[in-house]
Amino acid sequence: xxxxxxxxxxxxxxxxxxxxxxxxxxxxxxxxxxxxxxxxxxxxxxxxxxxxxxxxxxxxxxxxxxxxxxxxxxxxxxxxxxxxxxxxxxxxxxxxxxxxxxxxxxxxxxxxxxxxxxxxxxxxxxxxxxxxxxxxxxxxxxxxxxxxxxxxxxxxxxxxxxxxxxxxxxxxxxxxxxxxxxxxxxxxxxxxxxxxxxxxxxxxxxxxxxxxxxxxxxxxxxxxxxxxxxxxxxxxxxxxxxxxxxxxxxxxxxxxxxxxxxxxxxxxxxxxxxxxxxxxxxxxxxxxxxxxxxxxxxxxxxxxxxxxxxxxxxxxxxxxxxxxxxxxxx
Amino acid sequence: xxxxxxxxxxxxxxxxxxxxxxxxxxxxxxxxxxxxxxxxxxxxxxxxxxxxxxxxxxxxxxxxxxxxxxxxxxxxxxxxxxxxxxxxxxxxxxxxxxxxxxxxxxxxxxxxxxxxxxxxxxxxxxxxxxx
Numbered sequence: 001x002x003x004x005x006x007x008x009x010x011x012x013x014x015x016x017x018x019x020x021x022x023x024x025x026x027x028x029x030x031x032x033x034x035x036x037x038x039x040x041x042x043x044x045x046x047x048x049x050x051x052x053x054x055x056x057x058x059x060x061x062x063x064x065x066x067x068x069x070x071x072x073x074x075x076x077x078x079x080x081x082x083x084x085x086x087x088x089x090x091x092x093x094x095x096x097x098x099x100x101x102x103x104x105x106x107x108x109x110x111x112x113x114x115x116x117x118x119x120x121x122x123x124x125x126x127x128x129x130x131x132x133x134x135x136x137x138x139x140x141x142x143x144x145x146x147x148x149x150x151x152x153x154x155x156x157x158x159x160x161x162x163x164x165x166x167x168x169x170x171x172x173x174x175x176x177x178x179x180x181x182x183x184x185x186x187x188x189x190x191x192x193x194x195x196x197x198x199x200x201x202x203x204x205x206x207x208x209x210x211x212x213x214x215x216x217x218x219x220x221x222x223x224x225x226x227x228x229x230x231x232x233x234x235x236x237x238x239x240x241x242x243x244x245x246x247x248x249x250x251x252x253x254x255x256x257x258x259x260x261x262x263x264x265x266x267x268x269x270x271x272x273x274x275x276x277x278x279x280x281x282x283x284x285x286x287x288x289x290x291x292x293x294x295x296x297x298x299x300x301x302x303x304x305x306x307x308x309x310x311x312x313x314x315x316x317x318x319x320x321x322x323x324x325x326x327x328x329x330x
Numbered sequence: 331x332x333x334x335x336x337x338x339x340x341x342x343x344x345x346x347x348x349x350x351x352x353x354x355x356x357x358x359x360x361x362x363x364x365x366x367x368x369x370x371x372x373x374x375x376x377x378x379x380x381x382x383x384x385x386x387x388x389x390x391x392x393x394x395x396x397x398x399x400x401x402x403x404x405x406x407x408x409x410x411x412x413x414x415x416x417x418x419x420x421x422x423x424x425x426x427x428x429x430x431x432x433x434x435x436x437x438x439x440x441x442x443x444x445x446x447x448x449x450x451x452x453x454x455x456x457x458x459x460x461x
Contacts, residue, residue: 198394201359205397230359263399270361287362289395302394 058171060197060304062325065164066190074107081105084185101129115152122149144174151318156326168325197304201290208293209266213251220244220296227288336370350440358389361397381448383412391418413455
């Protein structure tokens with residue numbers, strides 16, 4: 001039954017992706033099964049490099065395919081971007097007031113962040129600085145990081161003409177002013193478009209159900225859901241924390257096939273949490289807006305901000321985010 | 331007449347005029363509204379599902395606030411043989427257009443449009459949706 005076990009995509013009967021696409025194309029989509037990739041083994045790749053992504057708050061963007069992006073020219077691109085930033089700073093943009101900085105740009109490839117054979121390896125962009133006032137051999141301070149990646153983005157890269165590189169997910173960490181300068185340069189140079197990626201409550205509930213079920217070795221942090229209540233004179237936030245063992249036990253009773261998740265299972269999981277809350281507090285969480293979910297694996301906010309906390313499940317989280325980015329592009 | 335759920339209170343049964351069309355409103359931002367509609371459907375007599383019921387999904391302008399699976403609503407429409415309309419109440423133009431559509435449907439369901447019954451209209455809607 002190979003078709004049901006591979007990652008689905010909307011509109012094609014042999015596969016059907018529920019996540020993200022279910023609302024992107026109103027009306028179609030079968031009840032999806034999402035297959036989770038096995039957790040990364042500790043030895044694969046350079047843990048130092050992927051550790052860069054952990055425990056930072058990343059702002060998500062979707063990026064349309066880059067035209068004529070050549071992997072061999074990363075050094076050239078770094079130089080061009082550096083010159084562009086210097087020019088923008090002359091104009092008075094992207095300047096930190098009162099600080100004299102030399103901004104260095106580094107572009108590097110992260111082959112560890114890749115799902116299938118068809119995926120492009122990730123590209124990391126780092127802006128670092130050394131204040132002219134500080135001593136010669138002090139370390140550069142990283143001002144801003146950005147990472148283009150694609151994990152199991154086969155749906156997008158399948159029919160892509162050769163000149164285009166598919167790296168639909170972009171993670172940004174650092175000041176917004178640097179993001180806009182770097183983003184502008186990439187948009188001008190490779191004819192692509194960056195758009196902020198928001199996460200709907202529907203997708204957040206998929207994430208929390210998936211992540212709450214993951215096995216974590218050391219003591220896990222609580223599973224937390226934050227809801228915002230609409231239409232009140234003063235905004236009200238409700239935070240619902242669940243012991244991670246309880247959440248996993250609940251998920252284990254619901255999930256039928258290990259490694260696969262269906263929409264029905266996510267609904268049952270959320271309904272159990274909602275009815276438990278209703279029994280105690282007489283509040284219907286299903287009428288509120290789910291704005292943030294936190295688990296030991298990762299946390300995600302509806303404004304499109306995620307934090308990845310566990311190296312083993314990094315690939316799985318990036319796969320979901322890639323999926324979301326692709327559905328925003330298409 | 332607007333109600334937050336079914337069944338309607340029985341005290342007013344004698345005073346109530348004939349019901350020609352039932353529009354179930356589902357807010358895409360509230361899972362609770364979908365559950366409410368699903369529960370209320372059980373109280374509707376079978377004869378209404380011959381063209382006198384429709385589902386109206388609101389809030390579709392804000393896809394990023396979506397709390398429910400659109401597929402589930404489409405399946406609901408199929409299961410109950412009733413059309414599903416989508417609208418965004420916050421946009422005046424869409425609101426107006428939707429109101430006009432519903433009024434037109436109501437006219438047909440009340441038998442005010444000669445040559446067109448509620449059943450024939452619902453079959454027409456279903457065939458065009460399948461295309």
